[in-house]
Amino acid sequence: MAKVMIVDDDIILRDMYAERLKAENFDVEVAANGEEALEKLKTIKPDVILLDIMMPKVNGFNVLDTIKNTPETKAIPVIMLTALIQEDNKKKGMASGAYDYLAKSEAMPAEVVEKVKKAIGK
Amino acid sequence: MKLMFISNSMLLCLLIVIALSFFFGFLVFITNRGWEKQTNRRFFVFTIAAVIWQITNLIMFFNAKLPNDLFWTRTTYFTGIFGAYFLFRFISTFPKRHLESKSLNIAIESIALIGTLTAAISSMMSQTITSVSYAGNSRSPEFGSMANIFNLTLMALVAFILSFCIYNFKKSNLEEKSQIKYMLLGVASTVLIIIFTDVISPIFTGSNFLSNFDSFSLVFLFGFTAYSIVKYQLFDIRVILTETAAFIVAFAVFVEIFLSDNRTQAIANSIIFILVLIGGYLLVKSVNLEIQRRKELQKLSLQLKEANTKLKQVDAMKTEFISLASHELLTPISAIEGYLSMMLDEKIVKIDNEKAVEYMSRVYTSAKRLARLVADLLNVSRIEQGRMLVDKKEIDLHALIDEVVKELKFKAQEKKHKLLTTVRPNIDTRTYGDVDKVKEIIINLTGNSIKYTKDGGLIGIGIDLWPTRKVESNFNKMQSELKEHGKTSEGSLQNIVNDKFAELIGDKQLVVIIKDTGIGISHDDLGRLFQKFSRVGDWSTQEVQGTGLGLYISRALVEMHHGRIWAYSEGEGKGSTFYFSLPTVEAENQIKQLDAEVPVAKDAKPMAKSAARL
Numbered sequence: 001m002a003k004v005m006i007v008d009d010d011i012i013l014r015d016m017y018a019e020r021l022k023a024e025n026f027d028v029e030v031a032a033n034g035e036e037a038l039e040k041l042k043t044i045k046p047d048v049i050l051l052d053i054m055m056p057k058v059n060g061f062n063v064l065d066t067i068k069n070t071p072e073t074k075a076i077p078v079i080m081l082t083a084l085i086q087e088d089n090k091k092k093g094m095a096s097g098a099y100d101y102l103a104k105s106e107a108m109p110a111e112v113v114e115k116v117k118k119a120i121g122k
Numbered sequence: 123m124k125l126m127f128i129s130n131s132m133l134l135c136l137l138i139v140i141a142l143s144f145f146f147g148f149l150v151f152i153t154n155r156g157w158e159k160q161t162n163r164r165f166f167v168f169t170i171a172a173v174i175w176q177i178t179n180l181i182m183f184f185n186a187k188l189p190n191d192l193f194w195t196r197t198t199y200f201t202g203i204f205g206a207y208f209l210f211r212f213i214s215t216f217p218k219r220h221l222e223s224k225s226l227n228i229a230i231e232s233i234a235l236i237g238t239l240t241a242a243i244s245s246m247m248s249q250t251i252t253s254v255s256y257a258g259n260s261r262s263p264e265f266g267s268m269a270n271i272f273n274l275t276l277m278a279l280v281a282f283i284l285s286f287c288i289y290n291f292k293k294s295n296l297e298e299k300s301q302i303k304y305m306l307l308g309v310a311s312t313v314l315i316i317i318f319t320d321v322i323s324p325i326f327t328g329s330n331f332l333s334n335f336d337s338f339s340l341v342f343l344f345g346f347t348a349y350s351i352v353k354y355q356l357f358d359i360r361v362i363l364t365e366t367a368a369f370i371v372a373f374a375v376f377v378e379i380f381l382s383d384n385r386t387q388a389i390a391n392s393i394i395f396i397l398v399l400i401g402g403y404l405l406v407k408s409v410n411l412e413i414q415r416r417k418e419l420q421k422l423s424l425q426l427k428e429a430n431t432k433l434k435q436v437d438a439m440k441t442e443f444i445s446l447a448s449h450e451l452l453t454p455i456s457a458i459e460g461y462l463s464m465m466l467d468e469k470i471v472k473i474d475n476e477k478a479v480e481y482m483s484r485v486y487t488s489a490k491r492l493a494r495l496v497a498d499l500l501n502v503s504r505i506e507q508g509r510m511l512v513d514k515k516e517i518d519l520h521a522l523i524d525e526v527v528k529e530l531k532f533k534a535q536e537k538k539h540k541l542l543t544t545v546r547p548n549i550d551t552r553t554y555g556d557v558d559k560v561k562e563i564i565i566n567l568t569g570n571s572i573k574y575t576k577d578g579g580l581i582g583i584g585i586d587l588w589p590t591r592k593v594e595s596n597f598n599k600m601q602s603e604l605k606e607h608g609k610t611s612e613g614s615l616q617n618i619v620n621d622k623f624a625e626l627i628g629d630k631q632l633v634v635i636i637k638d639t640g641i642g643i644s645h646d647d648l649g650r651l652f653q654k655f656s657r658v659g660d661w662s663t664q665e666v667q668g669t670g671l672g673l674y675i676s677r678a679l680v681e682m683h684h685g686r687i688w689a690y691s692e693g694e695g696k697g698s699t700f701y702f703s704l705p706t707v708e709a710e711n712q713i714k715q716l717d718a719e720v721p722v723a724k725d726a727k728p729m730a731k732s733a734a735r736l
Contacts, residue, residue, distance in 0.1 A: 012457045016464070022472055054449055085497050087558060088511075091314040105454035105493035108463040 002120050003027040005046035007037040007063065007118065008081070009055040017081070018051060018111035021116065034058025038066055041073055048119045050112070051098075053082040053089065060097065068097040077119040081112065131382070133180070133196075134374060139344075140176045141373045142170045144430060146344045148572040160219070164212040164252060165347070171208040175201040187256065188628070195263055207277045208239040211360060213309065217302060220293035221286075241275035243266045262324075273321070276341045280313055284398050289425045308346030315342070328497045364409055366400035378591065383572050383609040415519035440585070448500045455493045462486040498671040502654070505678040510683055516707055519632060520551040523583055530572065537577045541568075544584040546564045551585050551633055555683045560704065563687075566676045567636045567700045574698075575640030584635040593631045593703045604649035618678040628710040629718070637699040643691040651689055652677040676702075 004026045008014040011032075018028045029044055031037035035057040037049075049067065053060035060080065067073045076098035082089070090101040099119050102112060141510070147169025178201045182194040212229070214221070219228055244250050248267035254260065287309060291302045295649050375395040382388035462482055464470045473479055504510040534541050545551060553560070571581045617624040643651065655670035680687040680702045691698035705713060 008451055010218075010457070013453065013460070016457060016460045020460075020464060020470070083449045084457060085448070085452065085500070105452045105459065105496075109460050110463060110467060 001025060001027045002027060002048070003044070003046040004028045004116055005031065005037065005040070005049045007031045007034065007049065007055070007060070008052040009033055010052070017112060018032065018108060020113055024113050024117075025115075026116070034060065034063040037063055041067070041070075045072075046076060048080045048099075048116050049076055050116070051078050051082045053080060053084050053093075061092065064093065064096050064098060079112075079115055079119060081107070126249060130463045133183070134377060136176055136180050136183070137373060137377050137724060138370055139178075141370055142344050143176065145369055146347060147173075150505065161217060164208070164215055168205075168212040169344075170206040171205045173200070175205040191254050192251070192513050195249050198248050199251065200242050203238055203241045203272065203275060203279075205207070206276060206283075207234060209309070210234055210279050210283050210286070213283045213290075215481065216286075216290060216305060217294060217298040219292075220290045230282060237275040237278055237467055241272045244271045278323075283313065285287070285307070304346040304528060308343035311342035311346075318536065327454045343357075346400060359664055364405060368405050369397075372398045372402045384493060396435055408464045430483050432560070444500060444503050448496050451496050452493060455489055455496070457488045459486065459493065462489060495671070498675060501675055502671055502676065502678075504687075505675065505682075508620060510678075510682070512559065512717070514555050514683075515557065516552055516710070517557045517560060518555055519634065519704065520545055520550050522557065522584065523564060523634070526561060530568055533569070534572055537575070537579070539572055539575060539578070540580045542580065542582045544582060546584075546586045549585070549587045550707065551632065553683075554707050554710040554713050555704060555706040559679045560683065563679050563702060564634065564636075566672045567634075567702070570672065571638035571698075572638055573625045573701075575638045579639045581639075582635075582637045584637070586633045586635060587588075588633045588703070590626055590629050590631050593633065594626065596701065597688050600648065600688045600690075618674075618679050622716045622720045623684065624681040625684055626686070626703075627705045627712045627717055630687070630706055631703040632706055633701055635699060635701055637697065638670050639697045642694045642696045643689060643698050645691075648689055648691065670735050680704075684716070685710070 001008060004021050006014055006021075006028060007030075008017070008019050009032055014030050014032070018030060021028050029046055031038065031040055033055045035046060037051075038058065047117050050059045058066075064078055064080070067076065067078055071101065076099070080090075080093040080098045080101045081104060082102075085103045085105065093101045100115050107115070152270045154312060166582050175198070178194065178198045182191075182198045185191050185194045211231075211234075214227075219227075247268060249266040249271070250272055250691060252266045254263050287302070287306050291299060291306065294302055304376075372395065375391065375398050379388055379391040379395060382391050462485055465473065465482055466479065501510070522632045523543055531541065568581065568583060575581065654674045677687050684705050686701070686705045687702040689698060689700050
């Protein structure tokens with residue numbers, strides 16, 4: 001069973017994506033902020049990470065940088081899943097090594113699941 | 123007689139120094155609510171200590187060779203060490219306290235205080251100054267066994283003063299630095315002269331004659347400090363000097379009264395003194411008025427500065443607010459959309475009630491529309507405030523249109539529309555612009571055509587090359603018709619973006635034409651099309667809904683590309699044609715030139731990606 005980590009400070013959205021992923025038999029791990037995510041990544045190795053950007057403590061871009069600069073986590077595909085819709089944020093995320101960049105208001109949970117499947121399948 | 127002359131001039135010198143010291147100390151204390159600042163308070167205390175020292179100097183001078191001579195000599199040393207102590211206290215906080223370690227500060231101040239008190243007590247004891255002897259008129263105190271305590275303390279205080287000068291100077295910012303520079307010059311001159319007259323000269327010459335003049339050195343300190351104050355508290359130096367001069371002259375004349383040889387001279391001097399006093403008073407009064415005026419001006423300019431800073435903050439906050447608000451709005455909207463999409467997904471939830479499904483899908487559509495509106499508003503606010511970044515490169519319009527057609531194919535097929543691209547043969551379809559934004563324009567216009575055309579329609583996208591004059595006349599025709607019919611609100615004929623962006627370049631323009639067989643636009647509505655929140659026709663009968671910002675944004679984006687946008691329709695039900703022009707690729711250099719003249723907002727950002735259009 002593939003494991004997905006959801007990093008988001010909004011509990012409703014976190015639950016939403018978690019439920020949708022569980023419905024497709026994914027093993028889901030959640031983190032409420034960047035700091036928690038980095039801490040959990042020391043012991044857990046998810047197959048995909050869904051990462052929000054605007055979060056308290058450590059923001060998504062910093063988390064992404066840390067993941068991509070740590071040999072143990074470098075290979076994990078990270079899908080940015082954020083409310084930020086400006087093109088420059090997408091460019092920044094992709095340049096930092098994100099696998100994909102999805103706007104929450106645009107990509108519905110079903111589409112997010114598709115992207116997760118695609119990321120694992122590659 | 124000669125001796126008397128020297129004495130008089132020395133006396134006058136001393137009095138002037140006293141007057142100056144007191145005057146500047148008081149000035150610093152009372153101006154700009156100076157007493158509220160520790161530095162200014164300490165400066166004031168120091169000037170008082172210095173004045174007392176000078177007064178004892180004066181008394182000592184008068185008591186030369188008299189029975190009290192020894193007592194006043196000791197007293198002068200007594201007050202002198204306090205002068206040095208209070209100078210140290212002032213310097214340690216000038217221009218502000220930079221040494222932050224509390225324990226270190228307490229340690230230094232305790233050492234200085236204990237040393238000073240010990241030295242002060244010792245200076246009054248017979249073991250320090252045993253007697254005063256004279257070689258002619260030069261005074262020479264005989265030092266006893268305890269003199270070293272006094273000298274050591276003085277040296278320590280001087281060392282503290284110099285160290286604080288250097289330390290505070292290093293830690294200061296630029297303005298404080300230049301303030302200290304003057305102060306430093308004054309302190310250095312004063313301290314060096316005192317060391318020379320009181321320590322070095324007696325050691326090497328064995329005569330204490332020069333120590334009679336040591337207190338004059340303070341003129342340097344007060345002179346430079348005054349300049350530093352004047353310069354940084356924004357007083358006019360001429361005003362201060364007038365005031366000082368009047369004060370000194372009055373004081374000097376006042377002293378003259380007591381130095382008069384006989385009664386007649388004393389009366390004459392008194393009259394002169396009164397006249398000087400009256401003149402001085404009038405002068406100082408007018409000067410005070412001047413200072414007051416300056417103070418008010420200074421206050422006003424300060425308020426203006428503050429207001430300006432606040433304004434900038436508000437502006438930055440507004441900008442920040444729009445970005446934050448859109449993020450904050452989109453998060454709950456995303457939850458609404460997401461959960462609804464899951465409820466409508468039969469794989470996740472099964473809902474038997476058809477009505478419920480229908481209502482939910484309507485809520486879903488509305489949420490989608492809301493998300494799009496937020497994205498559009500974000501873009502509009504950026505465009506209007508000139509905070510939209512453009513990243514222009516050479517792009518091929520033909521290839522770009524093919525790309526858009528591919529992307530919209532599915533949507534067109536849903537409504538059984540035919541999408542047809544026609545490009546005038548043998549023309550160069552390259553332009554110079556921001557590929558994302560030009561694409562946004564084409565998607566907007568083509569998307570509209572798909573939306574507003576009944577199923578099974580034909581939508582043509584063409585590229586043509588027109589003379590600039592033809593573009594202008596077509597655009598102007600629409601504009602002038604709008605003006606004539608008064609169908610436009612004030613300002614809608616003006617450019618949304620900077621005029622430099624909107625300037626047409628070259629004698630040929632590439633024109634993109636999007637023509638449909640749709641519901642058309644009534645003549646009256648043509649003008650309102652490119653305005654904010656414009657939607658044409660009868661809203662209630664329309665199945666499709668937009669944000670009313672799509673065409674407004676398109677117009678702004680076209681303007682940012684030195685282009686024009688306009689529409690034409692034979693009337694309702696007769697289809698509509700949208701035109702927009704872009705410069706040819708030859709205009710690249712001119713585009714770069716003109717765009718460089720547009721001021722760029724500091725926080726300019728690229729466009730927000732609109733949520734997927736329905």
